[in-house]
Amino acid sequence: MTATVTTDSSTEKSDRVTSRGTGGARRRLPRIPDRIRQGGLPYLLLLPAVLLELLVHVIPMIIGIVMSFRELTQFYINNWGGAPWSGFDNYKIAVDVNAPIGEALLHSFFVTCVFTFFAVGLAWLFGVAAAIMLQENFRGRGFLRAIFLVPYALPVYAAVITWAFMFQRDNGLVNHVLHDQLGLTDQPSFWLIGDNSIYALIVVSVWKGWPFAFLIVMAGLQNIPRELYEASAIDGAGIWQQIRKITLPALRPVNQVLVLVLFLWTFNDFNTPYVLFGKAAPESADLISIHIYQSSFVTWNFGTGSAMSVLLLLFLLVVTAAYLLITSRGRKGADA
């Protein structure tokens, strides 16, 4: 319902804008039929964007879906339109958890869920905490704001490869600090292979992701009237009460979008694990994006890889829809 109302009102609005605009242009362009002038021009102007969107997103997606129903291996990639249809075979292989391919996909799905939970949770937490801490004006705030955004500004490849060097067992900075200087471990740990890999991945992901949360929350904070804090302070509210009762509720719409975006980016993150671990990630950090890449481009089973991609797309669509539904209900409740 909400969506319908929004669409209608926006259409009305754009119609009004259009009529004003075309009203002024009537004398100069008498040949444009009224029908187009009044209703069609916005659509005509949108057409290039729609075509490009089709080209960049929709058509590849449709091709991907078609591929998932074909037996597409190296024997057919030179003429992939001629690959034999395989029905739901690729999907059966992908979801058969009793066979190694399905079992490995399920494993990577769980790894990705755990990774996303911690990476998004911590990035959000650090971003919000930093934004709130920098809310008050103080000497050096500008400098700190700039410094905090550095991870966001750095090229992903350069940043992650630096982390890979730091995580090296024998010569890396991480073990130098944890083992040599602080003596926290009995012996230098492996971070890029074995069970610790997931921790390394989460650390890099959080480092890379929290400045975005910081930026968005900082923008959100600008919209909270200072009077609310002043009034609550007069009423005796402490800083924690202000955060709980004023800041977080006011940030709610911002946070809803922020968490959704961070979730989608993190769940699909390919660059971080690929640069950190190469094309064969350790089992403990075998994210689904790398797993699908490996199925498609490393083992050349493009059909199975496409089926896995479609399943991932469906999962993310369902989660996103459920999230939007729940948060919009919550918002309606709050508005009421």
Added chain:
Amino acid sequence: MRTIRAAAAVTLAISIAAGVTGCGGGSSAKGGSNDSPKTLTYWASNQGPSIEADKKILTPELKKFEEQTGIKVKLEVVPWADLLNRILAATTSGQGPDVLNIGNTWSASLQATGALLPWDKANFDAIGGRDRFVDSAVASAGAEGKDPSAVPLYSLAYALYYNKKSFADAGISKPPATWDELVADGKKLSKDGKWGLGAEGANLSNNIHQTFVLGQQHGADFFDSAGKPTFTSDGAVAAVKQYIDFMAKDKIIAPGNAEYAQNQSLTDFAKGKTAMVLWQAAASTFAAQGMKPEDWGAAPVPVGSGTPGTGKSTNSMVAGINMAVFKNTKNIDGAKKFVKFMTSDAEQKLLNKTYGSIPPVKTAQADAAFSAPDLKVLRDTLATSAAPLPQVPNESQFETAVGTAVKELWADAAAGRPVTTESVKARLEKAQQTMQQ
């Protein structure tokens, strides 16, 4: 308003044009044409210390070719890590270069795509004949019984490189010839923070190269005659276990080597931290790391017993780079001329000398420049005791599946977890089950 309408029209036209040009692909051209006879695009694999170095080496040669034929070659040096993906993308879209380098272990996989020009008798005759090339190099350019999918360009083989000073300090007079000797020497060398042997545990290809050779020595091929994977055969399991045991049981490889994938084992060797390394043509890398030629020696890779030869005495895979032509090239004659130029005696001598590899062209190989002791080892290995990796269409899956299994076993060994025949077999079993075709 007129401006808006014009802008909309232009944008629309661009969108449609982009749509038309962007939707090409799935080409199935039968054998090239000569529609564009004056230019060629060449994807060279990164052979030298850097992409810039490769450009510097190749550009004057391409100029020579242009002067001779009037054909301008557009060069792109592609890093190894990207090359296979780039080739796959080019194969799928039909928008690739005219001539390209491929790793010879990918030959059969890429041959199966049907995108590369097959080198039948006529095509070989156009570049001077098949007989000009060393047999083992041609054998590694495609599946047995089929016309090769590429022409050998640079040949490589594995050797055992050893640090002369470390050996002298440990009282070892000559490099090991058998694995037992290597382990015994390695134990003498592994002390005071130094180690006997280096490995690249997280490098999937290197894992495959080493375990394939050990597999040959244990009588295992990893594929049967019908092309079906046999990763869990007793010989294959024993080969993989023997390799991991250098770290897990014999303790002659540093645990940190389990995460190496960027040639760190060569750096360790150059710094004197490890005394031996199994590598292909490492001379230029050692020189770049400050080692003098007299600091190191090269010997044939050890075998189980006796001397290197064929079958159970195989001590290297046939490594190397081949030159392929995309079937849908618009300059088929020019592409063949370019392959002929790059495989000519003069260019073979020059390029292989620069890259420290061995020419796969017999007449060039006989040149004195390839008689240095280390190159002689590589040359003899190629001629007498090297075997090509399985030339099956799913070779690249094999590299990934078994290479990853070995990587995980290295991680187990490095973490001190037991590596047993059962655990090796279980990893290989899993690898085999992921092979779909």
